[in-house]
Amino acid sequence: xxxxxTIIKIFHWLFFAYSFAAIAxxxxxxxISAKETIEYLKRNSFVHYKDILSSSxxxxxxxxxxxxxxxxxxxxxxxxxxxxxxxxxxxxIVNDGSSDDSLEKLIEAYDLVxxxxxxxxxxxxxxxxxxxxxxxxxxxxxxxxxxxENGGKADALNMGLNxxxxxxxxxxxxxxxxxxxxLQKMIKPFLEDTDGKVIAAxxxxxxxxxxxxxxxxxxxxxxPKNLLVQAQILEYIRAFLLGRMAWSRLNGLLVxxxxxxxxxxxxxxAVGGYDTNTVGEDMExxxxxxxxxxxxxxxxxxxxxxxxxxxxxxPDNYKSFISQRNRWTRGTIETLKKHRKIGFNPxxxxxxxxxxxxxxxxxxxxxxxxxVGIIYFVILxxxxxxxxxxALAFLLLAYLFSVVFSIIAIYSEELTYHQYKKKxxxxxxxxxxxxxxxxxxxxxxxxxxxxxxxxxxxxxxKWGKIERKGLATDNED
Amino acid sequence: xxxxxxxFYSPEEFxxxxxxxxxxxxxxxxxxxxxxxxxxxxxxxxRRKEKERKDCKLSYEPFIIEYLYSSEDPKVLTERQHxxxxxxxxxxxSASQRKVIISILYxxxxxxxxxxxxxxxxxxxxxxxxxxxxxxxxxxxxYVIAKGIxxxxxxxxxxxxxxxxxxxNHERKEVRSEAHMYMVNLFHFEGLTFLDNLxxxxxxxxxxxxxxxxxxxxxxxxxxxxxWLNSKNDTVVIFxxxxxxxxxxxxxxTTLLGLLNHPNKNIRIAVIDALTHLYGxxxxxxxxxxxxxxxxxxxxxFFQMLEKLVxxxxxxxxxAHLFHKNFDIQLLALKILKSINIDKYFEFSGLPAHxxxxxxxxxxxxx
Amino acid sequence: xSKHKIVLAEDNSTLSLLLKFRLEREGYQLFLxxxxxxxxxxxxxxxxxxxxxxxxxxxKSGLEVISHIRNKLEKETPVIVFSSAGQEEMVLKAFSLGAxxxxxxxxxxxxxxxxxxxxxx
Numbered sequence: 001x002x003x004x005x006t007i008i009k010i011f012h013w014l015f016f017a018y019s020f021a022a023i024a025x026x027x028x029x030x031x032i033s034a035k036e037t038i039e040y041l042k043r044n045s046f047v048h049y050k051d052i053l054s055s056s057x058x059x060x061x062x063x064x065x066x067x068x069x070x071x072x073x074x075x076x077x078x079x080x081x082x083x084x085x086x087x088x089x090x091x092x093i094v095n096d097g098s099s100d101d102s103l104e105k106l107i108e109a110y111d112l113v114x115x116x117x118x119x120x121x122x123x124x125x126x127x128x129x130x131x132x133x134x135x136x137x138x139x140x141x142x143x144x145x146x147x148x149e150n151g152g153k154a155d156a157l158n159m160g161l162n163x164x165x166x167x168x169x170x171x172x173x174x175x176x177x178x179x180x181x182x183l184q185k186m187i188k189p190f191l192e193d194t195d196g197k198v199i200a201a202x203x204x205x206x207x208x209x210x211x212x213x214x215x216x217x218x219x220x221x222x223x224p225k226n227l228l229v230q231a232q233i234l235e236y237i238r239a240f241l242l243g244r245m246a247w248s249r250l251n252g253l254l255v256x257x258x259x260x261x262x263x264x265x266x267x268x269x270a271v272g273g274y275d276t277n278t279v280g281e282d283m284e285x286x287x288x289x290x291x292x293x294x295x296x297x298x299x300x301x302x303x304x305x306x307x308x309x310x311x312x313x314x315p316d317n318y319k320s321f322i323s324q325r326n327r328w329t330r331g332t333i334e335t336l337k338k339h340r341k342i343g344f345n346p347x348x349x350x351x352x353x354x355x356x357x358x359x360x361x362x363x364x365x366x367x368x369x370x371x372v373g374i375i376y377f378v379i380l381x382x383x384x385x386x387x388x389x390x391a392l393a394f395l396l397l398a399y400l401f402s403v404v405f406s407i408i409a410i411y412s413e414e415l416t417y418h419q420y421k422k423k424x425x426x427x428x429x430x431x432x433x434x435x436x437x438x439x440x441x442x443x444x445x446x447x448x449x450x451x452x453x454x455x456x457x458x459x460x461x462k463w464g465k466i467e468r469k470g471l472a473t474d475n476e477d
Numbered sequence: 478x479x480x481x482x483x484x485f486y487s488p489e490e491f492x493x494x495x496x497x498x499x500x501x502x503x504x505x506x507x508x509x510x511x512x513x514x515x516x517x518x519x520x521x522x523x524r525r526k527e528k529e530r531k532d533c534k535l536s537y538e539p540f541i542i543e544y545l546y547s548s549e550d551p552k553v554l555t556e557r558q559h560x561x562x563x564x565x566x567x568x569x570x571s572a573s574q575r576k577v578i579i580s581i582l583y584x585x586x587x588x589x590x591x592x593x594x595x596x597x598x599x600x601x602x603x604x605x606x607x608x609x610x611x612x613x614x615x616x617x618x619x620y621v622i623a624k625g626i627x628x629x630x631x632x633x634x635x636x637x638x639x640x641x642x643x644x645x646n647h648e649r650k651e652v653r654s655e656a657h658m659y660m661v662n663l664f665h666f667e668g669l670t671f672l673d674n675l676x677x678x679x680x681x682x683x684x685x686x687x688x689x690x691x692x693x694x695x696x697x698x699x700x701x702x703x704x705w706l707n708s709k710n711d712t713v714v715i716f717x718x719x720x721x722x723x724x725x726x727x728x729x730x731t732t733l734l735g736l737l738n739h740p741n742k743n744i745r746i747a748v749i750d751a752l753t754h755l756y757g758x759x760x761x762x763x764x765x766x767x768x769x770x771x772x773x774x775x776x777x778x779f780f781q782m783l784e785k786l787v788x789x790x791x792x793x794x795x796x797a798h799l800f801h802k803n804f805d806i807q808l809l810a811l812k813i814l815k816s817i818n819i820d821k822y823f824e825f826s827g828l829p830a831h832x833x834x835x836x837x838x839x840x841x842x843x844x
Numbered sequence: 845x846s847k848h849k850i851v852l853a854e855d856n857s858t859l860s861l862l863l864k865f866r867l868e869r870e871g872y873q874l875f876l877x878x879x880x881x882x883x884x885x886x887x888x889x890x891x892x893x894x895x896x897x898x899x900x901x902x903x904k905s906g907l908e909v910i911s912h913i914r915n916k917l918e919k920e921t922p923v924i925v926f927s928s929a930g931q932e933e934m935v936l937k938a939f940s941l942g943a944x945x946x947x948x949x950x951x952x953x954x955x956x957x958x959x960x961x962x963x964x965x
Contacts, residue, residue, distance in 0.1 A: 042618075042620040043620070043651055045620055045624065046620065046623050046624040046627050046651075046655070055685050055686075055688075055689045056932070056933065057685050057688050057689065057719075058685055059681075083905070085900060087933065118808065118836075118839045118840050119839070120804040120805065120808075120835070120839075122804075138937070138940070139907075139911070139937075180902075188682060190681075191680060191681040191682035191685065192650065192680050192681070192682045192683075193680070194650075194678035194679075194680045194712065195678075214881075214903070215881075215903065215904070217902065217903050219903075389495075390495055390498075393495055393498040393499055393502065394498055396502050397498050397501055397502045397505070400502055400505035400506055400509065401505060403505075403509055404505050404508055404509050404512065407509060407512045407513060407516065408512070410516060411512070411516065411519075414516070414519055414520060414523065415519075418523055421523075421524065421527075423524070425520075426516060426517045426520040427517065429516075430513045430516065430517075534857075538857070538858055538861055539861070541858070542858070542861055542862050542865055545862065546865060546866070546869075581858050584856050584858055584859070585856075585858050585859060585862070586950070587928075587949065587950060588856060588859045588926075588949050588950050588951070589859070589862070589950050589951065589952065589953060590950040590951055590952050591951075591952030591954065591955070592952065592954065593862075593952060593953055593954075594950065
């Protein structure tokens with residue numbers, strides 16, 4: 001049985017090396033993130049956004065918000081989008097073939113009338129349905145409503161890209177709550193950079209469940225009672241304040257939340273807009289834009305603004321949580337596969353040699369490796385060859401590491417934005433970091449595996465054009 | 478995602494590894510306990526600080542307001558004003574309280590003008606706050622310097638301009654941007670002389686801020702912008718072009734015509750836009766003759782120029798580009814044609830669909 | 845004669861306080877609001893003789909406050925709007941919604957008093 005021992009040993013070493021590399025990468029990323037956070041806070045400690053709030057010379061921005069069967073809240077959501085404090089912006093609501101009464105409601109509430117609007121179809125999209133609407137009321141002059149045939153979120157965003165006259169577009173989910181100064185803060189990196197070109201800027205997504213919202217404004221931030229949502233809050237803090245912050249310093253961001261990001265329109269159109277054949281269009285377009293810039297040999301940057309500017313509802317039950325993560329997994333697989341040419345390709349610089357491999361190994365493959373590990377462990381248990389003392393030692397180490405990592409993430413939140421100010425929340429957050437590996441992780445893993453399964457074996461989903469496409473909320477990775 | 482389960486189990490031959498695992502686990506556990514305890518303390522401290530700041534603000538606001546209303550002449554202090562200054566002076570020693578007082582004054586300076594602003598400035602001098610502000614310029618941290626310049630700008634402290642000036646070329650864009658703002662806020666168009674020797678780029682963000690300040694001031698008589706139009710610094714040229722447009726500098730038209738051959742494409746485009754705004758008719762013939770050598774962006778800008786400055790004699794040129802490969806140019810050409818020769822426009826809109834350009838299809842759909 | 849009532853909506857608390865002192869010295873009764881919602885509540889409860897409002901405020905803008913007075917309450921209460929530089933567009937909108945006067949920030953409190961007196965006496 002010599003060969004079996006050898007195989008087992010190789011397995012051990014591979015798992016060990018993987019775990020070690022993962023832990024090491026987390027440690028390195030948190031150091032980079034700490035550095036970047038301090039730098040960011042210094043940079044912004046003396047900027048008075050109020051002074052520059054409203055220059056009429058600032059560049060125009062178009063908010064593009066696709067809507068599919070959002071009739072319930074559409075009026076309020078649009079109102080919230082119209083109340084931003086930036087001067088030069090307009091809002092395009094793309095009604096993506098909704099079968100409900102969204103359009104009628106919008107026409108009624110905002111005095112809309114059909115508008116003769118000539119635009120160039122630079123990106124091929126589904127055709128218009130009822131047409132393009134503008135408001136008769138000057139109070140809503142910023143609003144444009146486009147009614148088109150159903151084509152999915154990416155197609156709706158592309159329609160917005162075609163119609164927009166601005167140099168910058170903010171692509172957001174219609175149900176997101178944007179703070180009033182969100183556009184100013186997000187446009188800043190584009191205007192500040194004199195060395196190269198900023199092609200996109202991503203924002204942080206914060207979870208709005210249980211927060212008090214009145215007339216489209218965030219009034220009070222609360223920690224929700226639902227444990228699943230709480231755990232996601234911790235997860236988002238970790239991902240946005242530690243993960244993305246670090247990657248932005250390395251200029252290695254591969255994804256901007258589909259829920260809120262600003263793009264340089266010219267570049268977005270030059271690469272052909274959003275890909276309508278993937279469920280991960282938010283990640284895909286960034287990877288494609290980066291690839292385009294690399295291939296053109298142009299200096300570029302993907303920026304990141306860590307301020308809590310965009311708030312949205314997270315799934316509060318396991319069913320929708322799992323389906324959301326399932327979709328994210330498929331989006332990641334599709335994007336990485338479509339652009340596999342980049343991976344480990346020195347022509348693409350750190351994009352090809354660092355960002356892509358990291359995503360492939362620690363995001364894309366992590367759930368698979370984990371499941372293989374679990375199966376392998378179970379086999380060892382059945383064969384009764386496990387030395388429990390050792391196995392438990394390693395499990396405990398991994399667990400404690402994840403808890404401490406969460407605590408560090410909480411620290412970075414407290415020292416920067418300190419959003420959860422209420423007394424007693426501190427204890428809850430600590431408890432959460434202890435419980436989170438049990439509340440969230442097993443389901444994240446399950447959803448990722450299901451996503452892999454669906455991608456490779458579930459043809460109806462893979463060739464998902466048969467199903468009617470809704471606009472699901474994609475918030476995070 | 479984070480929970481990296483080590484599915485590794487080791488045969489007996491690695492006792493050291495196991496030992497290390499236990500030690501690390503123990504260290505992690507201890508750090509968890511320590512970090513958690515400190516986290517709770519930190520949260521408490523943050524809450525307390527926030528409350529202190531609020532209380533502090535509430536207690537100083539009335540003093541400052543009383544100070545402002547006790548004045549009869551903004552240049553001479555009354556007895557009550559002296560008293561208030563003496564009360565607040567010792568508080569200023571503490572950095573946190575100083576911060577609160579500065580922020581109250583800072584916010585007020587943005588909102589009030591005239592005698593009251595003068596009064597606030599006097600307060601800034603008499604309490605000694607100015608010394609702390611000026612001292613920031615000597616700090617070794619760039620963000621403190623930037624903050625200091627911002628403060629001196631807001632309180633209109635003109636006499637430190639020699640100390641601020643060297644920062645206009647500072648390596649950190651945040652610092653130089655504050656220095657530029659200082660110059661223009663306090664010295665208006667004269668402050669723009671820093672552009673003469675600017676060897677670092679002036680970012681778009683910076684340009685917008687400067688223009689915004691310039692538009693606020695009452696005296697709008699601008700200085701000569703020609704030297705900046707010929708600057709070696711491309712961002713300065715772009716900025717000067719914006720000035721030319723906003724302040725209708727018709728006298729620089731000749732200089733602008735020369736800039737149509739600038740090596741930087743973005744500048745050439747901005748020049749066309751500026752000439753359009755300034756009715757630079759001479760540019761039309763020049764660009765028309767050179768049209769095919771222009772980049773598409775310049776061609777679009779030129780058609781936008783034509784839209785405004787078109788002459789009947791331009792008709793053949795416009796007609797020749799109705800089927801240009803670029804949609805925007807097609808559309809502009811069609812619109813211009815409509816404005817100079819409506820009959821011909823109807824001729825084209827009557828064409829069968831397969832003979833139309835993209836723009837004609839969109840603008841004049843065939844039924 | 846009872847004092848004239850004025851509602852002042854302004855999110856900078858120091859400025860609010862400053863104007864309150866100044867206007868009270870002129871013999872007016874002041875009600876302070878920190879945001880648009882509070883302003884609308886105060887206007888409904890106190891039925892002021894004059895409203896002073898900033899354009900940019902949390903929750904509801906000054907424009908919405910004016911529109912509420914003119915269209916919802918259908919009142920002709922005089923309104924003076926404050927705006928910062930670069931908000932010319934806002935000022936035009938404020939006038940078209942029915943504002944009576946405007947003052948660009950930074951402004952002199954003494955000038956404000958003169959304008960208030962003119963509208964109320």
